[in-house]
Each structure stands twice: as C-alpha cells, then as structure tokens.
Amino acid sequence: MDDGTILSITDISIMFGGLKALDRVTIGIRKGEVLCIIGPNGAGKTTLFNCITGFLRPTSGSIVYRGAVELTGRKPHEIAAHGIYRSFQNLALFTNVSVEDNVMIGGLRRKEFSYSITDMLIHTPVFRAREAALRQEAADLLAFVGLAGKKDRKAGELSYGERKLLELARGLITRPQLLLLDEPAAGLNPTEKTELVRAIGRIREQSINVILIEHDMRFVSDIANWIVVLDYGKKLAEGLPDDIKKNKAVIEAYLGTR
Amino acid sequence: MTSVPSIRTLFTTYVLPAVWTAAIAFPIMGFSRATAAALFMLAGIIVFTVITRRRGLRRPHGLLRARLESSRAVRHAWVFVLAAAIAAPLLLNSYSLDVFTSVLFYMMLALGLNLLVGDLGLLNLGYIAFYGIGAYTYAILAARFGISFWIALAAGGAAASVFSLIIAIPTLRLRGDYLAIATLGFGEIVRIVFNNWDSLTNGPNGIMNVPRPWLPWIGFLSGMSFTYLVLCFVILQVYVLVRIKQCRFGRYAVAIRENERASAMVGINTYAVKTVYFMLSAFFGGVAGVLFASKQMFVSPDSFTFIESVYVLAMVILGGMGNIAGVMLGAFTLVVLPELLRGFVVYRMLIFALLLITMMLFRPEGLLGKKA
C-alpha cells in the first residue's frame, strides 16, 4: 500500500444541517509535494482541514495517513501526535504568553524534551539539560522565521504578519511530517510574502509535506506543484498550476459566469 | 481639558442613583440605614467616576506589582514571609494562633482551587466538597476504626481525588458556566449526603472525638506543634505548585487557558490535562480537610456549605488568579480582615460581597495577578 502517498483522502463528505459542505472529495498527496487547495469562499477548504485534523468528523469517507493510519474519528491531539500540524486561518496563538514560550509550548510533547516527575520536583541535571535544549531549539526556529529579536514580547503585541510566522515556528518545533497551512499569505505585505515563500521552500527541503489553502494565484504558482480546486464542496479540478490556470471550469467558478 | 458637567449629567450620574438607592433601601432597611446606603452609593459613584476618568476602566500595572516584579525582590519577600511564618507561632497568644492556623488552612484551600480557577480558568463552585470529603474520611477512619493519622491522611487526599475524578469525567466536557453550576450541584449533593447518611456520618450531629495527629517522640500534636505541622504542609504544597508552574505540565495549563484549539494542535491532550488538574486540586483540598478535622476534633456538615466555597473562591480572586503569592495574600487578607473588623460582624458578608463586585469591576486579575 505504501506507494509514496502521504495522505489519501477518499470520498469524504460532511453535512451541516441539510447542506453538504464536502461532497465525496478524493485527494491524494504524494511524498515531497506541496499541494495547494484553492476555491471560492465557502467552497469547503477549511472544512476539509478540520476533517483532516480531527476538529470535525466527516459523515462518510476515509482519510488514511501514510497508507496505514485511519485519521477519521481521532481527536486533534492524537492526530498531532502523528506529526501533522496545522495553522489556523484566523490565527490560534497563546496571546498573553511570550513569543519564546509560544514556540516552546509547541515542543513540549516531544520525547527528547520530556522528564520524570522527580526531575521536575528537584530540578535534576536531566531537567535542566532538556529545558535548555528546548529553549535552544525554540531560539533557532525563531531565527529561522526572522523573529529572533522579539522572543520576549507577548504574542499579542506582534504585527499580523509576524504572528503568522510565529504560528509557523510553533508548528515546526513539533517536527511535523505534514504541515497544513490555512491561508498563510493572507494579510502579509510583499516582503513578508517573499520571506514566507522562502521558508516554505526550505521546509520542503527538509522533506516535510505541505498542504496549503490559498487565494493568491501568483503566490500559489510560486510554490505549489499540484493544485486541487474545490467549489461548493466538490472537487472541480486538479492538476499542475499551469494547467489549472487555463482550465475553463475553474475560471468560470472564480468569475462566477454560470 | 475637562469640561464642566451639565446639571443634567450631575443629576443623572449622582443624585438620581443616590435617591433611588435611598428609596428602594427604605422599605427593607428603615430610614437611617437607607440614608447611609444612599451616601455610600454616592461615594461609590464618585470613586468609580474618578477612577474610570483617570485611566480608562482597566488600569495597567499596580505599583505593588511593579515593585514585586524584579526577581531579587521576590526572593527577599519570600524569605521574609517564610521567616515571619516560622517565628509567628512562638510569638502569638492562643487566640491569634487559632487565627493563624485558620489562615494556613485557607491558604491550602485557595492554592488548591487556584489550580483550576487561576491556572485553567475553570470555575469550580463546589470545591469545599473535597475539603469535606477529606475531613469525613479522616474522621470516620480515625474515630471509628482507629486508623493512624498518616495513613488516614493519604486516604483523605486519595478519596477526594477519586471523587473528583467521578465529577471531572462528565463535567469537564461542559462549557464554562455550566461547569460552574454542575460543580455547585455536586458540592451540595455531598453536603446533603453528609447530612443524611446517618449510619456513616451520624447526620447533622457530626462525628465527635476525632483524634489529633500523632508523631513519634512528640505525641499528639496540639496548639503550637499542630500549627507547625500545618505550616509544613503549606510549605510543601507551595513548593510543589511552584515546581509545577515551572515545568511542562504548568505550560500545558497556560496553553489550554490561552487557546484550547491550538493546544490540541501541538499534541496536548487537553481533556487529560484538565482531569489531572482537577484531581490534584481535589487532593490538596482533601489533605486540608484531614488536617482541619484533626484540629477541630469534630466534623459536621455545617462546615462545608456553599458559602465556604465562595469564600475560598474570593481569596483566589482577591489575591490574583494564577499567582501563588497573590492567592496566599488573598487567603491571609480574607481571614485576618474580618477578625480585625469584629465590631462590624453584621456587615462582614456585606463588605465581602461588595469586595467581590468591586474586584471584578476594577481589577479582575486580582491584587498581584498578571493582566490576562
């Protein structure tokens, strides 16, 4: 079954009241791919993310991770434990906590930073070493996204773009194998966008798979190598960025000429 | 900058509320007290307007906190308080010693409740039930079955924890204010059971002849030696709580309070963390209850009423939610202040209620709490 497919979404549907928010959607993500999901507002993109990460349970269909793990019906923290991290469209940071702590909290669940109750009660060398290692990694990641100078600020004091980068750094410290980014470029200025494109490029080099939701077609063609178009909960088309740009159905859906 | 307010505004902001207060207070309180209430209302409004004009409704950092901020000052303060607490029992007369012991009991309770209310933002209105369960466990085991203090102490803490698990599993799924009401309900049920399960608890008459704690070489602890025992427990509890705050587990709580979705996404099992906090909080309550029963040498349902839960909650709120030193200050203030205001004993609860309301209005984060 392991044919290099990281995530296979098969025939998932979800109903809200009589409305089909997702209607038999099937998507496969291969190893090393940056997949981009586009579509008009209300097409079901974020709903799809919510299904993958366990915040919603699809009415039918299956989501299989690495050919072996069924994700539907699992809780978000269990899914996170498999190395899947997502960012949220309208940000989900620990607002009143320092930037550094935000990232450190992301790494708390990793084995190499854990310690026993005794270590914690009497602050043994093990405790000190692991705390220091976690702090160091947080510092490295903050440097990676360009926030090293702001580690003592509260997350809520950062600009919108900085917060998005912080959310990304917090995700990276979990050592994800699959990264789901919900409109990462929305609200960023051109410089921040370039920074983000570069960061995602480097993330890809570390063989982390990325799925992102995006509106900005230019941004999308810069980084994605496969695009899925959703419309009214259905998969409208999929293909290489250049093909999608020329696809008639897609253009119609976006311009609303139906 | 400030314009002179018109007569109309003066009337609606000051005169009208004062006259209104007098009018509605009169049927209940009579003429002289109603006048006093009106004057009080007037004073309150003046203070309120002055404060809100000066710095908007929320004020940033208190002077006290700014000074306590630097870690050296904090360390000095802790050492000083610890020294004072150790010296105190030697210097106090028996009445003051009683008050001091009472402060220690409430510190244990307030610190325990703070784990939920302060650290996780979960309101538990039935916390006193755990205190009661600890106390009754000890009373029954020691007075009926002659089981030794130290074993019964562990049993009391464990019983409270186990009971809290029964409560936590279903209720933690509920939304904030529903959780508060459900815990209130559980607390009341526990008290009603104490009151009616005659064969086990001896009903409203309570259990008498509860033995004091016993230590080798010292014998039964009473008076000063008992106070020192409780002090040891408080110190131990503070130590553990400080350590929890500094470790992974403390950060889980911060994360959950700040953003539950994001916590789940970084792999934190929020439900499990909350459950463990609930049990730990109950454990501290249970241990305090055991000590309380062994001090009183008597337990009855009257000690575990809803108002006691509110009282402990007020200590957490007054001192500063989530702040260990603040919560201890809150417990100290709310036990000692009423003792100093003995002449106003009738007005005690009234003042206490006003305190709750004013705190929420001006400083919901508490005296020493961080602004959240």
Add this chain to the structure above:
Amino acid sequence: MKIFIQQVINGLTAGSVYALIALGYTMVYGIIELINFAHGEIYMIGAYGGLLVLALVGAHHTSGFGTILLAMTGGMFLSMAYGLSVEKFAYKPIRNSSRLSLLITALGASIFLQNFVMIGQGASDKSYVSLAVLNTAFNIHGVSVTVNQVLIFAVALAVMLLLDLFVNRTMTGWAMKAVSQDPVTAQLVGINVNTVISITFIVGSGLAGVAGVLIGFYYGMVNFSIGYLAGIKAFTAAVLGGIGDIRGAMVGGLLLGLMESLGAAYISPDYKDAFAFIILILILLIKPSGLFGKGQA
C-alpha cells in the same frame, strides 16, 4: 393512589412557583447569557415586599383577596426595583468582561442582597398573616386542595399567559427576541439594547416577586436565606426546559415540582433537596440544551 394524587397537587403548587422564578433566569440568560445568581434573592425580596404591604394595610385573619392582590403588587414592584438596580449597578458596568467575571459579580450580588436584607429585617423568620380565605380546603375523596394552592396555580398560569402575549405580541417582546438572537444586528436596526436588557430584568424580577409573595402565604413565613435554594431549583427548572426558552421554563418548573414531590414521597424525604441537584447535573450531562432544546448548547 390518594397519596399519589396528593403529591401531584403539592408538586404542581411548588412547580408553579419554580416556573415563575425560572422565567427570570431563562429570560436573562437568553438575552445576555448570564446565570443571574442574584435572581433567587430578588424572589426573596418580593416575599418581604408582600410582608411590608400586609403590615402597612394592617392585614388580619379575615382579610380578603383585595389584600392578597395588594401584597402581590407590592412584592412585584419591590422586586422589580431591586432587579433593575442589580442590573444597572452591578452587571451593566462589566457587561463586556469575561463570562467568569460576570458570573462572579452575580455571585457577589447574591450574597450582598442576602445580607442586606438580613441586616434590615433580622435573621429570624418573619411570619405572614394566616388568612382564613386561603386556608379553606376542599376535600375530594380524601385528597385535600386548599384555596391557597388553587390561587398559586391560577396566578402562575395567568402570569405566564400574559408573559407569552407580551413576548410574542408586543414590539418590546419582539425587540427582546431580536436582542437575544443577535445584539449587534438588533442595535443596527435601531433597537435600544440597554433598554431591552433593563426591561428583561424588570419583567423577570416582577415575576419572581409575585412568586415570593405567593410562597409567603403558602408557607406562612419568610427568611432572608430562602432565595438560595429556591434560586438553584428554579435555575434547574430553566435548564430542564432549555435555558433561554420561555415556554420551556414553565414546563420545566412544573416538571421539577412534580419530580421533587414524588421523589420525596416514594424515594426518600431526606433527600428532597438533592433531587433538584441530581436532575440538574443529569440534564447538563445528557442534554444540556434541555428537554425541548434543539441544538447543542
């Protein structure tokens, strides 16, 4: 069977009172999502209001229904005044704070009112005059129904019908519904949200005041502490019927009264007060949206 019917009658009497108080909880929750802890105390103040009117008119054993009506009106107005004051002085200034802050303020208001009345009226029970008209009992095949019970039931029914008309047929009622649906939009279409909230408190408090006077006559006495338990039970009734739902509160109150009265008769009278709490918890756990609620709470 006789015992059963007798308990049903007693249960419906207590239930009518719970329903009257529950309406206040449910209306306030519906509009500002606050569990108004002080509402039980508003009911207690109503009972004292009735007492004061009775003293003022010099009511005695043979006084008639006019006196009762006067007492109910007095209790109602006093409760309204206090309900409005609590809203204006305690809740309004912090309406935009966290729910935790609001709930704690409500708790503070409840304790304040209790002690306020205790200071003014004393800690001991005060008795209502025992009226001959109310104590007349009909005996039907061994089941006794007093005029007092009929009165409670009738007043509760009448008041609820009026409330239903008020909410569903008047502009103010529509405005209340609009605010509870969506306060921001309500404001945009020109509804004065502050006024609507105040009216909600006044109406809810008035109903509690009437309930206070009715219970004063029924039990023959009042005490500053009666609000706590009655408040919790009425809140349970509101949750039972689906909080925020006015008709639900009525049904919830009657149901709770029945369950409590039958539980006391057939299970154990010692645990009478625990039934309400158990029902409350069960409902919160199994169906927090209430028996008739639709969505998830």
